[in-house]
Amino acid sequence: MAIKKEKSDFLLEINVEELPAGYVRPALDRLKAAFIERLKAERIAHGDIIVYGTAVSLICYIKEMLLRQEELSQEISGPPKRIAFDENNNLTPQGMGFAKNQGVRAEELKMKQTPKGEYLFVVKKTASRPSREVLRSAIPDIIKSIAFPKTMKWDDSGMRFARPIQSVAALLGRENIKFEMGNVSMKIVKGADPAAYLGKIEKTYILDQDKRKKEIEKMILAAQKKAGMDEGVDKNLLEETNFMVKSPVLMMGEFDKKFLDVPKDVLAASMSKHQRLFTLSRDGGLVNRFIAIIDGKGRDLKKMRKIYADILEARLKDSLFFYKEDTRLPFAELTPKLKDLIFQKDLGNMFEKIQRLEELSSFISEKLGINADRKEDIKKAARLCKTDLVTQMVGEFPSLQGAMGMEYSLRSGEKSSVAAAIKEHYLPKGTDDDLPETIEGAVVAISDRIDNITGFLGSGIEPKGSFDPFGIRRNSQGMIQIIKSRSFRLELRGLIKKAIELYKGRLRISGDELEKKITGYIKERLEFLAPDTRPLELKRAVLEAGCDDIVAVFKKVDVLSDISGEKYFLKAAKVCERTSNILKGARGENIGAVNEGLLKEEQEKEVWKAYSADSGTIKELIKQEKYKEATRVYGESFFGPLHEFFDNVLVNAEDAALRGNRLAMMQAVNRLYTNGIADLAMLPQIVVQ
């Protein structure tokens, strides 16, 4: 029997209290995808799906939806005929069992010819339900599946959404579909099908978000052209504005010219971020005008324009006030005010901090062999890098720290490299952020970070799990990134010692213990920053040899993992492993130097011969950072003799002098590699074929 497939348009409208502008588009995408998924699973065919959104409504319009699910008929095959029927053509217990399991009567069983013979089978039909019924349970699921960055509850139903849902309308043809979802009320649409209903809305505002956005853009461009301004629209602000208004109306206004003295960053931030105004420029320079996109016709534009301008001016007046206050004195003269700013409880004030930064920066410059002029610039940048924290502008716009320091120092006639370093010493702010571009900025950035890490860890602050409010990990990581990218050859231990020393006994945790803690965090970050493709054990083995030279650490990890399959590498690893095992037994003992006169056995003399012949070469190769060659010489030189040695000589001899001497030799061989390159004994399962 052929059933005429009836279909109607469907519409879902979610009326919600103002959603954050940025939430609307992702919510619409999700709404559409969720309907497509669910309708497919429910076997309800449909035509185009279109979504419309504003801050207060999310609409999904589905054309030509079938009014019933497609019937589902499934063939399920059972046992072969010879098992299902006996010789009298009666169902066997197996045949009956199949019918019973499938919930069909014996008469409904069918036969089917397959390549493997004749089989029993059934056709199972799942009854089709009216779409109306299916939607009743599908709609709440779909609405609840819309994810937002933040959700809230507003009543005792437990329902969550980005903002309270006021009502929901669902129309299939002219029929209102009612369903239960929290305490949300149903909006009843009378006497209209979806197309007619949307037509009615369209008369009150621009329904389609893309059309609306284009409309706004067109308005702005036209206004700019008419006023003889540069044409261009801030894309982010346009997208945001599009979801704040339904019926856009453009209003151009003007503010007092004197506010153009406010630095451009600040002016633009005040206008676009605070008041959602489009800035206007002529020949690339900001002019004292703004464009506001307001909602709804019939407003009192004359009064509104004045209000917008008055509020903007009041805001800018604040900024101008800050700017004037901040620039009353040369920038450098504000620096002593840092004495009133606590750096950190127990760690003194910010002025003391910059004094340390000056010393640290000079220390680093010295190590890097930076010339005297530049060294002075770096020191100057270190002295000024925190000064903007006492300015009012940064008090008001904390995100402008660094940027204002640059602006103000340039104004006071500082060198541009010094000014840039002030801004850049805050970089990188996160893993993927830019690094300082100037060497001045890089040096001050390293100083600031090592000073932070030392101070925080020294006063007993440590990250707990992923909670690292003082950014000890972030600081360590940033420092490593800068050192690595610039290939700075710093002796990290020296730098750490200097940083500790500069706190002049103010720290709760003292010298060696603190040094170890700091190194621990730096190693943890080094492990994290070395490429994932390198084996973790290898990274750890390299770090065991120290991280004094961060650039070398990365190089070693790369080189060693490249050669880790080579035979000489495995031999070297084996040498480390065997010597290390023997030394473990003597842990805590005082092992002296090798006394050649005490070498008795042939095999131990051979080992020492190898040592005397090649240790100089190996040390030199390590010094030249030729890790591959050093590993080759080490492995080839010691593997054979050591093998013989262990087979024939007892290290733990009864004669304490002999034992001590043999341990000394083992230690010498071991340290030659493990102190210089990596403790390969830490690698798992070292087998030399």
Add this chain to the structure above:
Amino acid sequence: MKKLSFQEVVDKLNKFWSSKGCLIVEPVDTEVGAGTFHPATFFKSLGNDSWRAAYVQPSRRPCDGRYADNPLRLQHYYQYQVIIKPTIPDIKKVYLDSLKALGIDLKAHEVRFVEDDWESPTLGASGLGWEVWLDSLEITQFTYFQQVAGIELDLVPCEITYGLERICMFIQEKFNLFDLEWYKGVTYGDIHRRHEIEYSKYNFEEADIEMYLKMFEYFEKEAVRLADKSLMYPAYSFVLKASHAFNVLDARGAVSQNERPRYIARVRALAKRCAELYIKK
């Protein structure tokens, strides 16, 4: 539109919210940064009793002082605070009605609800909602509380905080606070200018940092001691004092970015203890 004076605006709002079933209560008598700190909001948001109240709360934000030089900023200003618990479905409409009751023409002017997820880290309170713009002038903070003192709320309260000066600016079309008419020819400036200038000077230049650092410690200690004795209200008043001492230190430039979270966490811990005492009762 009749140009209501400051005094009349308060009067109208009291009448309006009174008619919506709110108790009109009086301000808390300690320096606070906002109406949320009033026990009528902080404590009453907790637990499962219904509650509706409205009140004027003089609020202090030492950092916002401008020596009476700025048309929009004050270190001492007035909030009109409404708390409706649990919130009602048409609360936004009721709020808009309150604006109409003040004579504001919502056809000629645009009201915009701009995303602003409010948070008071010192009180461990947060919620979702908006800042309400009237032609780009922020006149109200509108929040559905989700948490107070770090405690998830079962009955969601709606907090509506009007900036009284801002509303008057709009109504009186005067974009300088000090020109606002308080009542019958007396201006806001007549009443507050000298107060603003002197307190700006005090907060930024004179407040004794050493003294405030010590006071913070004393207030904290006293709050803990009182909380240990289950004296919730006295303990809470010392939380407020500690919070204000921190604000003064902040204005005085004596708190660095690194120190700030620690101070805030200390106040929050105290507020949480008081909230726990309230719930236990």
